[in-house]
Amino acid sequence: MRRSNRGLNRYRAEADNLLRMLLDERPKCITDINIQAGEDPVAVREVVMPLVRALKASTTLGISVCLGTLSPDLTRDLQEAGAAVYIIKFELANADLYRDLEAPGTLEERTNYIRWLAAEGWEISSGFIAGLPGQGIEATLENFRLADSLPLVGCSVSPFIPGDATPLASSESASLDLTLNCMAALRIMRPDWVIPAVSALNLAGPGSGYQRGLMAGANLCTINLTPERLREDYLLYRKDRFIMNEERILNAIQSVGCHPSTTSLAERFARHSPRSALITA
Numbered sequence: 001m002r003r004s005n006r007g008l009n010r011y012r013a014e015a016d017n018l019l020r021m022l023l024d025e026r027p028k029c030i031t032d033i034n035i036q037a038g039e040d041p042v043a044v045r046e047v048v049m050p051l052v053r054a055l056k057a058s059t060t061l062g063i064s065v066c067l068g069t070l071s072p073d074l075t076r077d078l079q080e081a082g083a084a085v086y087i088i089k090f091e092l093a094n095a096d097l098y099r100d101l102e103a104p105g106t107l108e109e110r111t112n113y114i115r116w117l118a119a120e121g122w123e124i125s126s127g128f129i130a131g132l133p134g135q136g137i138e139a140t141l142e143n144f145r146l147a148d149s150l151p152l153v154g155c156s157v158s159p160f161i162p163g164d165a166t167p168l169a170s171s172e173s174a175s176l177d178l179t180l181n182c183m184a185a186l187r188i189m190r191p192d193w194v195i196p197a198v199s200a201l202n203l204a205g206p207g208s209g210y211q212r213g214l215m216a217g218a219n220l221c222t223i224n225l226t227p228e229r230l231r232e233d234y235l236l237y238r239k240d241r242f243i244m245n246e247e248r249i250l251n252a253i254q255s256v257g258c259h260p261s262t263t264s265l266a267e268r269f270a271r272h273s274p275r276s277a278l279i280t281a
Contacts, residue, residue, distance in 0.1 A: 005165045012043050013230060015050045022051075023058060027223060027246040031264040032062035034087065034222065039068030039104065049081055056082030062264030064125075069105060069113050079122065084266040086117050089127040089156070093146035094139045101132065111150065118151035123269045125194060127156030130182045131174020140182070144189065153269060154194030154220070157182040159204040176205035180216040187217025194265065196220040197252075199244045210244070214256045220265075221249045 022033060033055060037043050044067055052063055064085035065078060075086075090110050091103050098107040117124050128143040129135075147155045159174035179201065186195055197218035201209035214221075224243050253260060 007165055011230065012047055013227070015047045018047070018051055019054050021225070021227065022055065026225065029246065029250065029260050030061070030223060031262060032064060032266065034064045034066060036066040041070065041074055044070060044074055044078070049077060052078060052081040052083050060264070062266030064265065069109065075117070076120065079120065084123060084269070085125065086122045087125045088114060088117070090114065090146060090150070092128055092132060092135065092139070093142035094135070097132070097134055097139060100134070111146070114150050123153045124151060125154035125156070126150060126152050127158060129158050129160050130179045131160040133168060133171045144185065147186070148189060152193065154196070155186055156196045156198055157186065158198045158200050161200050161203050174204060176201065176209050176212070179204055180212055183213060183216040183218060194220050196222060199224070210252050211255050214252060214258065221253060223249050
């Protein structure tokens, strides 16, 4: 999805269409909605804001957003509209590697924004990538130290998957074992955190990666609700991306001896107890 990739159609989904889908067609097991987009203030004002307001008024769903670094005014307006959780990855903790890989802004700007969000009253989940090219053991350990120092309620670990239309397309993917070990270490380090099982686990470990993520300490599952006609242009990794739908998620949860929770993240955070998140043993 990098902005220099001219092979994708750029679009903004319509708030009314998304709202209709979320009100009438969302799977019954869903307790929270996460709205994710590029760093596009116009989309935030014209699509995300009315969608958040409508969901807050019409449902009991928890609402989280993943929208990158926004202006203070836009961020406060989102919070006032009803969003409670902000998801913003720091991606990697080594400032030099962060710069070399052209991650968003600077690492200092990213972490300062996370701390500012916390001061504004947001619940924040962040995350990092395991197995990036040039990221050795020490740089990996830096990710844990930074995560532990930030005011977070959750943290994800995503395996590095080289994107087809990127400068790293020929690089080697991260090993599943490295990713799972990072997830398990996070769980030991912070038993209270929400740790998602990301869909890329099934790219790093076809057939069993996702379930192994749940067994390694993940306690949150996400279902992809992006409308099918738009998915081809919302390309996170590559065209053979593994889509986690309701059936696959429920089967994965059941296969590791767990069952879905009916409590939203926002409700759990309000009780000061994020432990167990969306699945429980």
